[in-house]
Amino acid sequence: MTNFPWLTTIALLPLVGAAIVFALPAGLADRAKHIALGVSGLTLVLTIAAALQFDSGSKAQFQLVEQHEWIPQFGVSYAMGVDGLALVMIIMAAILAPICILAAWDDVPEGGKREKNYFALMLVLETFMIGVFAATDVFLFYVFFEAMLIPVYFLIGSYGGARRQYAAVKFLLYSLAGGLVMLVGVIALYQYGPGGADGFLVTKLTGLDIPVVAERLMFVAFFFAFAVKAPMWPVHTWLPDAATEARPATAVLLVGVLDKVGTFGMIRFCLQLFPEASKWATPVVIVLAVISVLYGALLAIGQTDVMRLIAYTSVSHFGFIVLGIFAMTTVGGAGSTLYMLNHGFGTAALFLVAAMLVARRGSKRIPDFGGWQRVTPGLAGAFLIAGLAGLALPGLSSFVSEFLVLLGTFQRYKAAAVIATAGIILAALYILLMYKRMMTGPKPELVEPVRDWNVREKLVIAPLIAAxxxxxxxxxPALDLLNPAVSKTLSYVGVSDPAPTTAADGSAK
Structure with a gap:
């Protein structure tokens, strides 16, 4: 079934499901979430089936390739394909989508049209998430990149918290600013490309002979858009507001999947299309990444809103991811791409368990908790595991990726790696202090009894903890998919791992 349009089918299925949900008559509006869950579950099954067609030993950059003329006058093609990194990101999105829909089961208690629209928007967002990772035409990628803003804007602005309009507009303005700067780079890139009906294909734009100044300007345009999306310091300020005001399920898709488009774009486009400019910009990017690691961690320590604290931890984690990418070593690249996957599951667990606790306490303020491990021991245990993954405890997923990032960075930028290691210490502080303040202490006196997690909540959290x-x-298995993509990207940049230093007796140091 190698000729079957796997990627188009996987991307279109949630969109078809969204249309069905939108079209439901008023009398069947209460079935919207059931249909959305079924469609996202079927999408996951098809994604797994597509992944089984992927050959990790293939020398081709992209597999499951589809290509059709779209706007030949401008060189735009409908071109889809995946390498190991794109496939892993699509699998992550396909897993998180049904989990988030199940977590959002009671998010719109008033039901009716609002509930229909809510779950339909989540399915539309899933389509755009899959499309943006699968696109191998730069213009098509840009279309998906910008289209993602629409469902997220409405999910935050229509269904979020008290400051939802402010958060939604801030998210939109930051993202549009980044996207418009990137559009200038996209247009300029085409001018230096081979032209023709498929002149926007990534494979056609790789290895171009671009003047130094033009290449650097295009790199800056793309990198700025991806830094906003990631988010990196100092263009990160939209994230804490958006993640805090959004519904927890929306926050998970926003931070766990959408923000990965930024780091994914740095690998796919900044490094591959602008290799010389990437090496030119690396010292500045490394500094920004280290600042992000420390800044996000320090601000997380000072937060009293649990959801805002988790959002700031992601600023720190994305600093580690970018650090691994621009270390330009195979170990650092493997660590950063694995970190993208691990962060998606770890942040999802933290956000969703925290949201379950907030729903029971009726407050997001950390000081309003205390002693809750005596009230909800199951949720407290899940919260602890998710938190320990966030501080990279050995045995949990983030440890492997964080260790690889720091090891790979140390091979080339020792000072940056040493300074960034302080982020691990700060992570232990913000996670353990948060858990201590919320969970330990005497059992609180509650007006009404509070039940621990129910069956639906266990079904939401169990796969995340398992991951x-x-x-x-x-x-x-994840590294086997990711490593060939990392190696190929580094070959485009024209860098190799630093040779190990040797002592006077010839032994490695």
């Missing part, structure tokens, strides 16, 4: 454990002890 944290499995990827912590056995990350090899």
């Amino acid at each position: 944290l454990l499995v990827l912590g002890f056995y990350p090899k």
